[in-house]
Amino acid sequence: MKDKIKIASGQGFWGDLINAPYVQVTQGKVDYLVMDYLAEVTMSILQKQKNRNPKLGYAKDIPELMKRILPVCQEKGTKIITNGGGVNPIACAEAVMEVAKNLGINKLKIAVVLGDDIKERIDEIVNSGSGLNNMDTDEPIVTVKGKILSANVYFGALPIVEGLRAGADIVITGRTTDTGLTLAPMIYEFGWDKTNYDLMSAGTVAGHILECGAQSSGGNFLGNWQSIPNMAEVGFPIAEAYPNGEFIITKHPNTGGRVSFETVAEQLVYEIGDPEVYITPDCVADFTSIKLEDLGGDRVKVYNIKGKKATDFYKVSCSYASGFSASANLTYSWPQALSKAKAADEILRKRLENLKLSFEEIRTEFIGYNSCHGPLSKEIDEDNINEIMLKVAVRSQDYDSIERFGKEIAPLILTGPPSVTGFAGGRPKPSEVVAYWPALIPKVLVKPEVKLIEL
Amino acid sequence: MKIRLLEIAHGRSGDKGDAANIGIIAYDDKGYEIIKKNLSVSRVKKHFNEICFGEVERYELPNLRALNFLLHNTLGGGGTVSLKHDAQGKTLAAALLRMEIEI
Numbered sequence A: 001m002k003d004k005i006k007i008a009s010g011q012g013f014w015g016d017l018i019n020a021p022y023v024q025v026t027q028g029k030v031d032y033l034v035m036d037y038l039a040e041v042t043m044s045i046l047q048k049q050k051n052r053n054p055k056l057g058y059a060k061d062i063p064e065l066m067k068r069i070l071p072v073c074q075e076k077g078t079k080i081i082t083n084g085g086g087v088n089p090i091a092c093a094e095a096v097m098e099v100a101k102n103l104g105i106n107k108l109k110i111a112v113v114l115g116d117d118i119k120e121r122i123d124e125i126v127n128s129g130s131g132l133n134n135m136d137t138d139e140p141i142v143t144v145k146g147k148i149l150s151a152n153v154y155f156g157a158l159p160i161v162e163g164l165r166a167g168a169d170i171v172i173t174g175r176t177t178d179t180g181l182t183l184a185p186m187i188y189e190f191g192w193d194k195t196n197y198d199l200m201s202a203g204t205v206a207g208h209i210l211e212c213g214a215q216s217s218g219g220n221f222l223g224n225w226q227s228i229p230n231m232a233e234v235g236f237p238i239a240e241a242y243p244n245g246e247f248i249i250t251k252h253p254n255t256g257g258r259v260s261f262e263t264v265a266e267q268l269v270y271e272i273g274d275p276e277v278y279i280t281p282d283c284v285a286d287f288t289s290i291k292l293e294d295l296g297g298d299r300v301k302v303y304n305i306k307g308k309k310a311t312d313f314y315k316v317s318c319s320y321a322s323g324f325s326a327s328a329n330l331t332y333s334w335p336q337a338l339s340k341a342k343a344a345d346e347i348l349r350k351r352l353e354n355l356k357l358s359f360e361e362i363r364t365e366f367i368g369y370n371s372c373h374g375p376l377s378k379e380i381d382e383d384n385i386n387e388i389m390l391k392v393a394v395r396s397q398d399y400d401s402i403e404r405f406g407k408e409i410a411p412l413i414l415t416g417p418p419s420v421t422g423f424a425g426g427r428p429k430p431s432e433v434v435a436y437w438p439a440l441i442p443k444v445l446v447k448p449e450v451k452l453i454e455l
Numbered sequence B: 001m002k003i004r005l006l007e008i009a010h011g012r013s014g015d016k017g018d019a020a021n022i023g024i025i026a027y028d029d030k031g032y033e034i035i036k037k038n039l040s041v042s043r044v045k046k047h048f049n050e051i052c053f054g055e056v057e058r059y060e061l062p063n064l065r066a067l068n069f070l071l072h073n074t075l076g077g078g079g080t081v082s083l084k085h086d087a088q089g090k091t092l093a094a095a096l097l098r099m100e101i102e103i
Helices: A018-028 A040-052 A061-076 A090-103 A119-127 A158-165 A177-191 A197-210 A261-268 A337-354 A399-406 B029-038 B039-049 B092-096
Strands: A003-013 A030-035 A079-082 A109-116 A148-154 A170-173 A238-241 A245-252 A284-286 A291-294 A302-303 A306-308 A313-333 A359-369 A387-396 A431-442 A449-454 B002-004 B009-016 B021-024 B056-061 B065-073 B100-102
Touching: A003 A197, A018 A030, A030 A177, A040 A148, A040 A313, A061 A079, A061 A090, A079 A177, A079 A261, A090 A109, A090 A119, A090 A449, A109 A158, A109 A245, A119 A148, A119 A431, A148 A431, A158 A170, A158 A177, A170 A387, A170 B100, A177 A197, A197 A238, A197 A245, A197 A261, A197 A284, A197 A302, A197 A306, A238 A359, A261 A291, A261 A302, A261 B009, A261 B021, A261 B100, A313 A399, A337 A359, A337 A387, A387 A399, A399 B009, B009 B092, B021 B029, B021 B092, B039 B056
Parallel strands: A003 A030, A030 A079, A079 A170, A109 A170
Antiparallel strands: A003 A238, A109 A449, A148 A313, A238 A245, A245 A302, A284 A306, A291 A302, A313 A387, A313 A431, A359 A387, B002 B100, B009 B021, B021 B065, B056 B065
16 A cells, blocks of 8 residues: 555646646656546537537537556556546547557556446426436426436546556546545545545545546635736645545645635635535545645645545436527727716617517626626726726527527617727527536446556 | 625636535634624625525535625526526626725
C-alpha cells in the first residue's frame, strides 16, 4: 500500500484549457490524472453525434490529448481516469488504442465502464415499477416519452476501482460522478473499505475540490482576485492524499494561480445544497465537518471529514427536446444609450405582437446595465454610459415563431432608434432547447459493467 | 456604520437546476458572526426581490466561516431552457455581496 498518492485535475469541463493535462503530467510527478468532461448538456450533444455516426459520442479532444500525454504517462507511471467516454466510452477507448499504436506503445490496458446508458431501457424500468419521476416536479417520465434524447445513470467510484484492480492504465467511463473519478484511486491505492463512509466522504470532498479544475486554485476567485498571480499560466489543483483520509490541495511549483483557504473554500461551497447531505452513489458526505488548514506555499490541508452510508438510489439524468429558442443582440451608443435600447425593445415587442407569434417567453436584458443583477442594478447616468447592448431572447415550442423572430432584428437598424451597431453574422437561428429530467432509480435495477481492452 | 458585505466576505455561486446556490464566506470569525446575524432567509429573499421567485434555504458551515443559500425558481428555468444572460447564476454571489449592512 502506498503511503501517499498525488491526483491531478486535468479538466474542469469539456472546453477547459487544452494544455492543462499536459502541464499536470509533465511539470512534476503525479500518480493519477483525472479529467471531468461531462456537464449535463454535454450528454445530449454527444448522443446526437452518436446518432449521426455510431463511432462518435465521446469527448473528441481525448485522442488528440492522448497523443501528447500518453508517452509521458507511460514513462512516469501516471494513470488516467476520465468520464470523457460520454455516451460511447468503447469508441473512445478504441480511438485511444489507435493513438497508442501509432505512438509505438506496445503495452496498454484500458478499462471501460459501461451500463450507465439506460435510454433504451426506460420502458422496461417504468414497467418494473420505477416511474423515473422528475425529482423536482414529481411528474412521471411518460410525460416526455418520445422526446427523450439521452438517459444516463450517475455511477460512482466503484466501477473505476474495479478497472484499476484489473490493472488498467487508463479508465474511461460514461456518466460517472465527477467526485468518483478522484475517490476511486484512493479506494484502490489505500485499500479503503467501501463501507467506511468517512473515508468515502473524504475522497468525495477531494473530488469536489478537483472537479472544476482551476476554480480551486485561483480561477473565478471572488475574494481579492487581483492578487492572484500569473493566471495566464495557472496551475490546476492536485490532491496529495493520505490513507487516513486527510489530503492536501496544492499545485505544481512554478505555475500561476494560488491555493489558499479562500480559494479552496470558494470551491467547497460551489453548487452545493444542504451541506450536511451531499449525496453521491458512494456516500452521503457532510460538508459541515470539513476543516481546512492553510499551510502556506500553496498548500491547504483538508481533514476531519465525516459522512454516512450511501442511499439505495442512483441519480439519473435524462435530457429531452423541449422546443426552440433564439437570441439577438444590438448595441446602442451614447447619447441616451439605455433609452434607445429600451425604445428598440418596445418597437420589437409591438411588431412581434402584431405578427401574432407564439412564445413561451420573451426576455429582454440590457447588457452593461442589468443583465447580471437585474433590479439590484443602480440607476445609471446616461451621460456617463457609452453604450448598452440590447439582448432579446425568445423560446417557443413553435419553430416558425422562433425563425420569424430572427427576421425582425436587423430591420430595427433602419426602422428604430439611432446610433445602433453590432448586428453581424446574419439572422439569429433557432436552436433546439434541451431540458433536463432528473430522476432516481433503485441501484438494484442497474449494473455497471467493466470491460478491458488491451494492447 | 454601514458597510458593504463585499468588505468582509467573498463567495461563489452556481446552478442546481432552476435554483441558484450562493456560498458566502467571511474572511474572519468576526465577519462570520456578522454574516450569520445579518443574512437571514427573509433578508436574502428581500434582497433578491424580482430575481428569486421561490423559497430561500439557508445553511451554515461554521468550519469554513460560510453560509450557503439555495434560491429556488431563480434561473428562468435553468440549464438550456433559460433565456437569462446569466442562466447559471454565476454572478449572483457578487449580487449578494452588494448588500449593505449595519454594523
